Amino acid sequence: MNANRRTALGIGALVVLAAAIGAGIFIWSGSQAATWFVLIGIPLFVVLGIGLYVRGVITRSGTSEQEFVRTRARSTAEEFQALLRQRQTLRTAYPDWDPGIDAQVESAVGDFETQGVTVDRETGAFDLGTGVKSADLQEFERLSNETQRLEDEVESSFREFVAGDLSRRERVLDRLAEVDLAEPSESFSAPDSSASVAECRDVLDSSREATRGTIEEAIETVREMRRGGHRADDGGAIEADLEDAEAALDRVEFESAVESVLEARDRLRDEFSGSFNEELDAIRDLVDAVDRADVDAHVEASSIDEVDRIDAAVSDLDSALDLSEASRHRSDLRRVCLDMIRTMERRLADHAETLRAADLPPGYYTEPDAVDERFAAELEAIDDLELFTERWEAAATDLRDAVETASTKAAVVDAYDDVSETIETALAERGEVVGDDLPMRHADQFLGLYYRRNEGLEFDPSVPALRRGDVETHDLTVEVAYEHGSERPRTATVELDGGGYSEAVTVETRVAGTAAFENVPAGTHELSADPGDDAFGAIERDVRVDGDASVSVEFRERELREQLCADVDVDMTEVLPDMRSRLESSFAEEGYVSTEMDLPVQDTHAACLLAVWSDEAGHGICRSDGDVVVYDDDQIEREVTNVLRYNVDPGDRVSFADLRRNFLSAPVPDSVVRDVVGGIDGEHSVTITETGLEINEH
16 A cells, blocks of 8 residues: 555544544533544544644655645745736737736735745746745645736736726727728627637737728728829828828727728818819719709610619718719719710611611601711710710710611501501591500501502591591481480480491480481491380390481489499309398387498498398388488388278378488388389379379369
């Protein structure tokens, strides 16, 4: 068994023995004696054990007790030396960092000297003097603990220093980002509370290197702006500011470096302010010229989009230091405008070639002077943007008009053969063709070309209309009739349209009337007739006019449901199942349902809904003072019968209003009451007047 194990077993035996003695005392003498033994006896046994251990160590190593103290002094001094060297290294690398432990270091150095150890405060070099042999071993234990505490304080202080430095770096970069000299998203994360000094140094060095790079880029950006086409007059002072910034960077004084960069930038801004505003005004003038020229339909859509993009980008420029950016937009806008001119020149040339190859009659197309102009080449030679804008707008306007005319003429020439057949057929049938007869754009151009290529025609470009010189005309009479008459006159409107002829005639009648049309061109025309009464349906049909003739139209009464649902685009039969219970409930409660009530459907659909429901339920339906009423027709008949049987005497008179107010369960109109009375068997002798009923004497 080796010495270490023997010593350990000895100490362990002492501890076990102390525990056994304590247990025995507790059993034989009680808890008070056991407590005193724990407080006094056990510590004595532990001290005895430690003494045995130290003695064993000394005995095993073959050294004296003085040598053991010397060894402990050396290890403690080496720990203190490592602390001082770390502090010195960090101070050298980061002169602006101060851990604030100088007084404590001085105190520790004095304590070492008291124990016979001389320590250099800067380098940490130490010398163990002869007096160390008689030094206090416990004092070195204390100095070791103090050194550890100072190391922890150095690390904590350095972490705080790094966090503060990172925060300052971000503020420095934010100042550059505010003036677009740095990316605003660049930031640095502070190390956590457990990070070592080495990890903190890595973070700090990385952030400083990144910050240095960003400031160097800002310096070069400002320097490059000064070298541009618009040179600042105060170039020497600006360069001096930039050199000051570079010198501050070498000293790792980032705040000072940024101050110098911003000073140089401000000088540039002041120098460039006049040129910058002039540049923006010139760009905006050219954008306005593009808007006025209205060439969107004749250039590439991408060119118009590019102009809009440039206009938006220029609107965002608000600093004279954006002059280089403004110059770039100016160059792009000039290029796009030249592309527009080239596009219109190319399109005009293509259309002109098409028209030259066609056999065109005289007067149809005259080639404009713009065809032979070389606007783009002329504009390319103009450097002054103001003059460029003036000349560009004039050129764009000339080309726009020329291209618009030539493209229309060329399109007509290309499609003429197909369209001419349609024109010829219409002339043969009706003797006339109007623009609306041709389902295409530029109908007037097709008619004009046909006119120039064919003789014996008349052309009216204001309509436009093309007619044969000897157009045959006739008179047409339209007999209008209603399925049944009315007490008040109705006004029907009859229209005749087609072949360049359009006429409308109104007819006022109770049952029948006549509409006369004179000098109607021969051919097929569209006849439309509006009855002027919702109860009747309109009529539309074609009529052939090839001589004086008479035609008739009869307006037939529509079912009330058809009238009420004519303008409703919803299939109310699909909606009705959801509404039926509500309608039936109202009908049972009130005795009728009308559009005057609050119905579960849009107002525009309510009348149609009631018509569909009344058909399904077998109820009566009618109009009454603008409302639609659904009622129980059997109930109304019983109520009228009871009135005639029990409530009036021969010779009495009762008005329709009194009937509704006093006897009827639904507000039906007079016409419904008349129909009911007319259908009752002749047991009652009743005369129906305009305002009510008269009961005749027997």
